[in-house]
Amino acid sequence: MPTRVHEFVWPDRVVVGTIGVPGSRTFYLQVRAGKQIVSIALEKQQSAVLAEKIDEILDQLITVDGNPFSVPTGTPIELVDNDPLEPVEEQFRTGAMSLGWDPTTAQVVIEAYPISDVDAEDDETFDEDEPDVPEMLLVRIPVGTARAFAKRTREIVGAGRPACPLCGYPVDPDGHTCTIPEV
Numbered sequence: 001m002p003t004r005v006h007e008f009v010w011p012d013r014v015v016v017g018t019i020g021v022p023g024s025r026t027f028y029l030q031v032r033a034g035k036q037i038v039s040i041a042l043e044k045q046q047s048a049v050l051a052e053k054i055d056e057i058l059d060q061l062i063t064v065d066g067n068p069f070s071v072p073t074g075t076p077i078e079l080v081d082n083d084p085l086e087p088v089e090e091q092f093r094t095g096a097m098s099l100g101w102d103p104t105t106a107q108v109v110i111e112a113y114p115i116s117d118v119d120a121e122d123d124e125t126f127d128e129d130e131p132d133v134p135e136m137l138l139v140r141i142p143v144g145t146a147r148a149f150a151k152r153t154r155e156i157v158g159a160g161r162p163a164c165p166l167c168g169y170p171v172d173p174d175g176h177t178c179t180i181p182e183v
Contacts, residue, residue: 004135006031006038006091014141016047016153017085022160023172029094029112030085031139037086040112040137041093044157051153053099054108054146061101061143069106071143079148092135108146112137 008014013032018025027042029050042050061071095115102109113136141149161170167178 004133005138007138008033009140015081016156038091039088040091047153048157051150054150057101072147075148075151076144079144107140107142110139
């Protein structure tokens, strides 16, 4: 069965955003080109690692002699996107992801795949009328947009529950039992 690829080559918008309150947020990677919008659910940690690795790729490219890709060291102000997510219709929950660099187009490439059947074997809900078509998200973004994406994602991840100054674990709005390690 062929894989359904949600491909965005030069998207109008690519962001990570959340729905819900800190401690109960759902993270989404949302991509839009024209009227086509795809939203995939991510774990908070996946979002954090994605931003970190994008910055690592861009920082490595800056060290290339002459910086032939014009990689910005910071986020270009005109690419800052602090708007909320557009209405979300979750396409799938992300399992595996890959990140790469395409030197022919000077774009960062993000691939996201749904949680596989092996990962989700505890989930016994399925619709017999709808065949299980494998799908993936493929997004190509230029370096400036990638830098802005990473910055926003780090800010979104960091906007969660504050950490306890004693134990480092998140403090819930309804209280926190500190588990200070014994010395």
